[in-house]
Amino acid sequence: MTTVYEPWDETRGAEIIAEHSRQEGATLVILHALQEAFGYVPEAAIPMVAQALNLSRAEVHGVFTFYHDFRHKPAGRHVLKLCRAEACQAAGGDALAARAEATLGVSLGSTTADDRVTLEPIYCLGLCATAPSAMLDGRLFGRLDEKRIDALVAEAKR
Amino acid sequence: MSIRLYVSRDAGALAVGADEVALALEQAAAKRGIAVEIVRTGSRGLYWLEPLVEVATPQGRIAFGPVTKADVPSLLDALASNTPHLLRLGATDEIPWLKRQTRLTFARCGVIDPRSLDDYRAHGGYKGLERALSLGSEAILNDVTASGLRGRGGAGFPTGIKWKTVAQAKADRKFIVCNADEGDSGTFADRMIMEGDPFLVIEGMTTAGITVGATKGYIYIRSEYPHAVEAMNAAIVAAKRDGYLGANIGSSTHSFDLEVRVGAGAYICGEETSLLESLEGRRGLVRAKPPLPAHHGLFGKPTVINNVLSFAAIPFILAEGAKAYADFGMGRSRGTMPIQLAGNIRHGGLFETAFGVTLGELVDDIGGGTFTGRPVRAVQVGGPLGAYFPRALFDTPFDYEAFAARDGLIGHGGIVVFDDSVDMRKQARFAMEFCAVESCGKCTPCRIGSTRGVETIEKIINGERVSENLALVEDLCNTMKFGSLCALGGFTPYPVLSALKHFREDFVPAPTTLQAAE
Numbered sequence: 051m052t053t054v055y056e057p058w059d060e061t062r063g064a065e066i067i068a069e070h071s072r073q074e075g076a077t078l079v080i081l082h083a084l085q086e087a088f089g090y091v092p093e094a095a096i097p098m099v100a101q102a103l104n105l106s107r108a109e110v111h112g113v114f115t116f117y118h119d120f121r122h123k124p125a126g127r128h129v130l131k132l133c134r135a136e137a138c139q140a141a142g143g144d145a146l147a148a149r150a151e152a153t154l155g156v157s158l159g160s161t162t163a164d165d166r167v168t169l170e171p172i173y174c175l176g177l178c179a180t181a182p183s184a185m186l187d188g189r190l191f192g193r194l195d196e197k198r199i200d201a202l203v204a205e206a207k208r
Numbered sequence: 209m210s211i212r213l214y215v216s217r218d219a220g221a222l223a224v225g226a227d228e229v230a231l232a233l234e235q236a237a238a239k240r241g242i243a244v245e246i247v248r249t250g251s252r253g254l255y256w257l258e259p260l261v262e263v264a265t266p267q268g269r270i271a272f273g274p275v276t277k278a279d280v281p282s283l284l285d286a287l288a289s290n291t292p293h294l295l296r297l298g299a300t301d302e303i304p305w306l307k308r309q310t311r312l313t314f315a316r317c318g319v320i321d322p323r324s325l326d327d328y329r330a331h332g333g334y335k336g337l338e339r340a341l342s343l344g345s346e347a348i349l350n351d352v353t354a355s356g357l358r359g360r361g362g363a364g365f366p367t368g369i370k371w372k373t374v375a376q377a378k379a380d381r382k383f384i385v386c387n388a389d390e391g392d393s394g395t396f397a398d399r400m401i402m403e404g405d406p407f408l409v410i411e412g413m414t415t416a417g418i419t420v421g422a423t424k425g426y427i428y429i430r431s432e433y434p435h436a437v438e439a440m441n442a443a444i445v446a447a448k449r450d451g452y453l454g455a456n457i458g459s460s461t462h463s464f465d466l467e468v469r470v471g472a473g474a475y476i477c478g479e480e481t482s483l484l485e486s487l488e489g490r491r492g493l494v495r496a497k498p499p500l501p502a503h504h505g506l507f508g509k510p511t512v513i514n515n516v517l518s519f520a521a522i523p524f525i526l527a528e529g530a531k532a533y534a535d536f537g538m539g540r541s542r543g544t545m546p547i548q549l550a551g552n553i554r555h556g557g558l559f560e561t562a563f564g565v566t567l568g569e570l571v572d573d574i575g576g577g578t579f580t581g582r583p584v585r586a587v588q589v590g591g592p593l594g595a596y597f598p599r600a601l602f603d604t605p606f607d608y609e610a611f612a613a614r615d616g617l618i619g620h621g622g623i624v625v626f627d628d629s630v631d632m633r634k635q636a637r638f639a640m641e642f643c644a645v646e647s648c649g650k651c652t653p654c655r656i657g658s659t660r661g662v663e664t665i666e667k668i669i670n671g672e673r674v675s676e677n678l679a680l681v682e683d684l685c686n687t688m689k690f691g692s693l694c695a696l697g698g699f700t701p702y703p704v705l706s707a708l709k710h711f712r713e714d715f716v717p718a719p720t721t722l723q724a725a726e
Contacts, residue, residue: 075487075488075489075490075507077490078469078470078471078472078489079489081472082470082472112491113490113491116648117471117472117474117492118472118473118474119473120472135394136393136624136638137394137551137624138393138551139635140625140627141551141552141579142552173391173432173642174391174392174393175219175432176220176390176395176432177219177220177223177396178395178548178551178556178622178624179220179255179256179396179550179557180220180223180224180255180258180556181550181551181552181556183223188434190219190222192220192223193223193224
């Protein structure tokens with residue numbers, strides 16, 4: 051299940067911004083909406099957000115770069131997030147993360163050369179009683195072991 | 209005759225295949241010509257038994273678990289012919305792990321359909337709000353104060369006092385903010401209640417609104433919880449439709465509206481002032497206190513900001529009375545705490561119980577030790593900022609003050625269990641690393657201290673001037689503890705210092721036998 055994103059388009063971007071700009075404290079809401087549509091927050095959208103909210107470009111850029119979620123460029127076709135927080139560490143998550151890195155040939159936080167898989171750490175999915183856990187394109191997986199992580203990686207690579 | 213089945217739609221159950229099981233049940237039943245109705249509930253919190261399948265019988269619900277797709281045909285056969293099945297656990301309410309609990313906040317979680325307001329009301333929902341509307345502000349404040357409820361986010365500040373401060377503040381607008389940025393590893397109670405009983409959170413927030421005179425509320429949910437976001441949004445739509453949100457709530461003169469806002473992957477936004485900044489659309493930089501949010505909160509207006517579990521405790525207190533809640537607990541920790549057992553644990557899940565249960569009972573007895581079967585060596589209580597406790601401190605009762613007296617904190621009630629393969633040097637380094645990555649950068653002890661902390665612990669791991677560097681880490685922790693603006697920099701020393709103190713042998717290599725032989 052791959053999420054299909056629209057290519058960046060200024061008119062469409064302006065529409066999305068206008069749709070949310072009347073809310074109080076709209077910056078994050080707008081950045082989320084842009085990323086949901088385009089898969090990332092295009093550089094060109096930052097000054098447009100600033101203008102719509104009567105903020106400086108630096109302020110919006112500051113918000114955009116503060117939060118881990120917002121992407122500067124599109125992710126790979128599939129996004130595999132591995133929980134790296136303490137509960138998953140306690141349940142053997144370190145070894146599974148290393149295994150996924152080795153199989154994909156990339157380290158956490160990067161995308162494979164063929165743009166198929168983005169492998170990312172996530173700090174807690176709240177599945178701490180069924181650790182170690184992961185999220186593949188929004189679907190959740192718990193009680194991971196070597197076999198299950200291999201299957202997830204294989205699915206992501208397809 | 210139709211068989212009514214219950215399968216959880218909680219994220220923790222989905223992660224281990226609940227959707228697959230529900231689908232398989234539907235398909236297998238259709239194939240056999242058996243009529244089934246599958247109700248998707250929240251989770252009971254017995255995660256090692258998920259996916260849990262319950263069946264309605266005249267004697268109550270009977271549980272089966274953990275069920276896999278492959279078990280479905282035999283399970284349906286057993287149900288249709290009323291014969292025994294290997295996965296049968298008996299009456300759900302009689303499962304000892306559940307029966308031992310005192311479920312006040314989580315009474316409905318896993319029982320009702322979280323999408324159904326009718327189901328919520330049929331199980332006692334909105335009784336608290338109805339009473340609140342008849343009581344009026346002052347009497348509600350008395351009840352909340354008398355219940356002894358303290359902030360369940362971790363700080364443990366008395367909720368009644370916070371609400372009273374906002375109620376007395378004069379302003380054109382006031383706000384209610386629910387902190388659902390549950391970022392601590394080992395905690396999932398907020399997620400569970402939002403997914404399993406979302407109307408409870410709405411009822412608690414609405415009660416806060418009518419008490420302090422606020423007409424707008426926000427629920428700030430972390431982006432890592434998409435299922436909770438969906439559940440809360442669906443519940444808000446349903447509550448609006450039935451007149452429980454919006455103008456003239458329950459035909460009263462009070463109005464209250466709610467909106468979900470989604471975080472963006474910043475741990476620091478669980479800190480209340482950082483959360484308010486984020487809600488206002490800014491970088492999540494921590495604000496200096498005072499002024500308190502109660503006086504100068506969201507958009508500069510008086511604001512009640514509470515954790516999900518604090519709001520979720522309110523309906524019980526109002527429906528059953530302050531005393532019914534305060535009768536549970538010990539010392540100044542009144543009522544119940546939804547404790548979350550996590551990590552390397554055999555029976556992981558949510559265990560709501562009165563304060564006072566010991567750490568050892570929770571880990572060994574209720575949790576059943578590790579799932580790897582190896583001895584428990586360390587447990588981290590209260591998330592990434594909580595202390596590591598060794599077995600020697602397992603007599604510590606679950607109570608705000610008792611944990612503080614032993615240089616720890618109960619935080620949001622999460623317990624992460626580690627077996628004897630844990631390397632405490634790695635855990636200490638991780639605590640500093642996490643702080644360095646998540647620091648908002650506003651104050652120096654947290655921003656710089658955490659980075660220096662990582663470097664210094666690395667030197668210790670590499671065996672460089674170990675005793676000098678240990679002293680340096682301790683000194684650094686002291687600076688962070690007393691010099692940081694908020695709990696991120698201020699509490700990161702807890703896991704680090706507790707690891708150093710209770711697991712010293714991991715940091716200081718044992719003297720070599722070679723020297724002894726000379």
